[in-house]
Amino acid sequence: xxxxxxxxxxxxxxxxxxxxxxxxxxxxxxxxxxxxxxxxxxxxxxxxxxxxxxxxxxxxxxxxxxxxxxxxxxxxxxxxxxxxxxxxxxxxxxxxxxxxxxxxxxxxxxxxxxxxxxxxxxxxxxxxxxxxxxxxxxxxxxxxxxxxxxxxxxxxxxxxxxxxxxxxxxxxxxxxxxxxx
Amino acid sequence: xxxxxxxxxxxxxxxxxxxxxxxxxxxxxxxxxxxxxxxxxxxxxxxxxxxxxxxxxxxxxxxxxxxxxxxxxxxxxxxxxxxxxxxxxxxxxxxxxxxxxxxxxxxxxxxxxxxxxxxxxxxxxxxxxxxxxxxxxxxxxxxxxxxxxxxxxxxxxxxxxxxxxxxxxxxxxxxxx
Numbered sequence: 001x002x003x004x005x006x007x008x009x010x011x012x013x014x015x016x017x018x019x020x021x022x023x024x025x026x027x028x029x030x031x032x033x034x035x036x037x038x039x040x041x042x043x044x045x046x047x048x049x050x051x052x053x054x055x056x057x058x059x060x061x062x063x064x065x066x067x068x069x070x071x072x073x074x075x076x077x078x079x080x081x082x083x084x085x086x087x088x089x090x091x092x093x094x095x096x097x098x099x100x101x102x103x104x105x106x107x108x109x110x111x112x113x114x115x116x117x118x119x120x121x122x123x124x125x126x127x128x129x130x131x132x133x134x135x136x137x138x139x140x141x142x143x144x145x146x147x148x149x150x151x152x153x154x155x156x157x158x159x160x161x162x163x164x165x166x167x168x169x170x171x172x173x174x175x176x177x178x179x180x181x
Numbered sequence: 182x183x184x185x186x187x188x189x190x191x192x193x194x195x196x197x198x199x200x201x202x203x204x205x206x207x208x209x210x211x212x213x214x215x216x217x218x219x220x221x222x223x224x225x226x227x228x229x230x231x232x233x234x235x236x237x238x239x240x241x242x243x244x245x246x247x248x249x250x251x252x253x254x255x256x257x258x259x260x261x262x263x264x265x266x267x268x269x270x271x272x273x274x275x276x277x278x279x280x281x282x283x284x285x286x287x288x289x290x291x292x293x294x295x296x297x298x299x300x301x302x303x304x305x306x307x308x309x310x311x312x313x314x315x316x317x318x319x320x321x322x323x324x325x326x327x328x329x330x331x332x333x334x335x336x337x338x339x340x341x342x343x344x345x346x347x348x349x350x351x352x353x354x355x356x357x358x
Binding site for chain 1: 183185186188189190192193194196197200201203205206208209210211
């Protein structure tokens, strides 16, 4: 059981200090958090290319409000909140984006082997992607990034009880879909 | 921890850890793809689709109208043909007969059918409508021919210029006894 309690690789790092409005600090935040933000987004949107697009959109939005960020809050939790909103917005516009994605891919050479293709073949991942975005986000923040319910609540700006409800609903749905206990 | 939670964590790490090991791309600067996003994403995509649909509909309408108007009907040529044909019909009546309505109507009816067929051939799908709308003379002639025969209004129509729609309409509405 002890091994289960250990934080996973790439779990949330110890908080770093950033100065709001500093471009150098924002670049450092980008380097420190990009992979985890991308990991969250990959579980929320339909493929890696879209997740990368959403990740960049997340940092663009964050940079526009970087001066307004207050160091009292976790910068990465703030980024996660923005990323989840971006993912929800992406889901809403998914059908329209498909047309644009097709146009963009027409100009690209065939991509090489993609590690994220594993996600496309995973039943569990497919089931997570069909969850409501906020449930899926809570699941990933809890079970991949190692956030507590309280931290997730702070990141998403919702009551802790809401996070617990979302996690329970998500697990119940996955159990029903995958037939696991 | 339940089985589903354990499976969940294992699966998340199995899938996401290799992705986390990949190099971090340079951060995209704001505005670097604004134009593309405007066209391809979000509300821009919706607007683009609407614009393209509008252009396609307008192009189709212009094609139909053009086919019906310029491809099938030339008013100048048609007017000359009618004048010539009226003169021919009058010439045939030189022996004392009266009324050239049937003679002119036959010509107009043939022309109307040709125009309608031409419009359908151009893919309008509303060839009959175009024929009626763009060549009122021909179609009025065709109608008046039948009506004139049934109401004995031939005498009145023979006194009118067959190319003048209002007069034909009047004849059709209230035929002379």
